Amino acid sequence: MRRYSAFAIAREALRHHEGWDRAWRSPAPKARYDVVIVGAGGHGLATAYYLGKNHGIRNVAVIEKGWLGGGNTGRNTTIIRSNYLQDPSAAIYEKSRSLYETLSQDLNYNVMFSPRGVMMLAQTEHEIRGYQRTAHANALQGVATEFISRQKVKELCPIINIDGPRYPVLGALWQPRGGTARHDAVAWGYARACSDMGMDIIQQTEVTGVTREGGRVTGVETTKGPIACGKLGIVVAGHSGVMAERAGFRLPIESVALQALVSEPIKPVMDVVVMANTVHGYMSQSDKGEMVIGGGADGYNNYTQRGSFHHVEETVRALVETFPIISRLKMLRWWGGIVDMTGDRSPIISKTPVEGVFVNCGWGTGGFKAIPGSGWAMAELMAKGHSPLAEAFSLDRFREGRFIDESVAAGVAH
Numbered sequence: 001m002r003r004y005s006a007f008a009i010a011r012e013a014l015r016h017h018e019g020w021d022r023a024w025r026s027p028a029p030k031a032r033y034d035v036v037i038v039g040a041g042g043h044g045l046a047t048a049y050y051l052g053k054n055h056g057i058r059n060v061a062v063i064e065k066g067w068l069g070g071g072n073t074g075r076n077t078t079i080i081r082s083n084y085l086q087d088p089s090a091a092i093y094e095k096s097r098s099l100y101e102t103l104s105q106d107l108n109y110n111v112m113f114s115p116r117g118v119m120m121l122a123q124t125e126h127e128i129r130g131y132q133r134t135a136h137a138n139a140l141q142g143v144a145t146e147f148i149s150r151q152k153v154k155e156l157c158p159i160i161n162i163d164g165p166r167y168p169v170l171g172a173l174w175q176p177r178g179g180t181a182r183h184d185a186v187a188w189g190y191a192r193a194c195s196d197m198g199m200d201i202i203q204q205t206e207v208t209g210v211t212r213e214g215g216r217v218t219g220v221e222t223t224k225g226p227i228a229c230g231k232l233g234i235v236v237a238g239h240s241g242v243m244a245e246r247a248g249f250r251l252p253i254e255s256v257a258l259q260a261l262v263s264e265p266i267k268p269v270m271d272v273v274v275m276a277n278t279v280h281g282y283m284s285q286s287d288k289g290e291m292v293i294g295g296g297a298d299g300y301n302n303y304t305q306r307g308s309f310h311h312v313e314e315t316v317r318a319l320v321e322t323f324p325i326i327s328r329l330k331m332l333r334w335w336g337g338i339v340d341m342t343g344d345r346s347p348i349i350s351k352t353p354v355e356g357v358f359v360n361c362g363w364g365t366g367g368f369k370a371i372p373g374s375g376w377a378m379a380e381l382m383a384k385g386h387s388p389l390a391e392a393f394s395l396d397r398f399r400e401g402r403f404i405d406e407s408v409a410a411g412v413a414h
């Protein structure tokens, strides 16, 4: 595939842009692959990419029931950070954040990674203690964060009202190399690179069953017919429970809708990402100028992939004390995605009771930031049967009581 470069753009400008290749092929499925990945979200595509790049496994199909990146990967608010509390989490999220730093160069696709800095506001005494503890843990883990004063918060983000009557800002956990990236571009960049390695991305095809023989996977049933495979990766976020059932096992996971909204575009007012966990809202400004606002998850299990007005009202009401300017903004659109939540708010990257079937799920409200690191670890697990980054996230932890409690770090939607 022809590389993207400034020279290529100039050349195509002179040729009316008629010489570009298709970014990825849309092939008919083959009868057999070494590896089938279900789900062409960021995590599924990244798994396929690192299987090819790091382990030389390229006879791979990624099967997607809708369009690639059309699940949570194309619906999130794009926050990237690695300031988690527990060691295994910090390791995988920091691996991921560091891969984001050079992802555009690695994929030859501009994913618009913008390490503009992420702050998590402390608005109660309890939060101050919690975030100071995380900052100390991060120092030991080699993750660059610091606890900053309320004056520094105001300096970094002048539109914040730090003297709110109910929830004044008391400080913040600050990660200067956290930030955002363009979510669609992450999916598109991985898809293009996978296609370039000869992998097949098969869209508009649902995996409806998993075939087994003697406790081992032999293939999948799809709406385009059966496909045989040596190994199967289930990477379907909010549909993990459904797919696990089709493969013959159960997962300790719940699916709920999570929502977000954007305002009309305005001139630049904010060049950091701010999360306010006490009031349950967070905000950043997109390159187009829209204020990107995330809210909470529904309080009950469901598969509704759409927004609802009461969430918009609740989230904006929560944020308006800290960001008075949003009271004068018109909201443009809102939407929802189906996220997969585990009890300890940590992901699952694991072998399963069916030999040859691997599962990657449970990223809940915060898996966009983890896409490169998760793909790296899942590919290693599938290729070698073991991955140091994934070890702590196995399914066994629920049986053995080795929970990785991230309910503070991942408690708010992000």
Ligand SMILES: Cc1cc2nc3c(=O)[nH]c(=O)nc-3n(C[C@H](O)[C@H](O)[C@H](O)COP(=O)(O)OP(=O)(O)OC[C@H]3O[C@@H](n4cnc5c(N)ncnc54)[C@H](O)[C@@H]3O)c2cc1C
Residues within 6 Å of the ligand: 038, 039, 040, 041, 042, 043, 044, 063, 064, 065, 066, 067, 068, 069, 070, 071, 072, 073, 074, 075, 076, 077, 078, 079, 080, 205, 206, 207, 208, 235, 236, 237, 238, 239, 243, 258, 259, 260, 294, 335, 336, 337, 338, 339, 363, 364, 365, 366, 367, 368, 369, 370, 413, 414
């Ligand atoms: C509103 C919202 C805001 C968020 N904000 C952030 C944020 O700021 N930062 C952050 O880090 N994370 C955020 N997240 C979470 C993040 O989006 C997800 O954790 C992440 O995108 C999950 O990626 P994935 O590849 O696992 O899943 P998805 O992108 O959902 O991909 C799974 C794919 O599997 C497909 N699929 C399902 N079943 C089948 C089947 N049977 N056959 C074939 N295909 C199937 C689906 O169609 C889908 O495309 C947010 C999520 C939402 C909804």
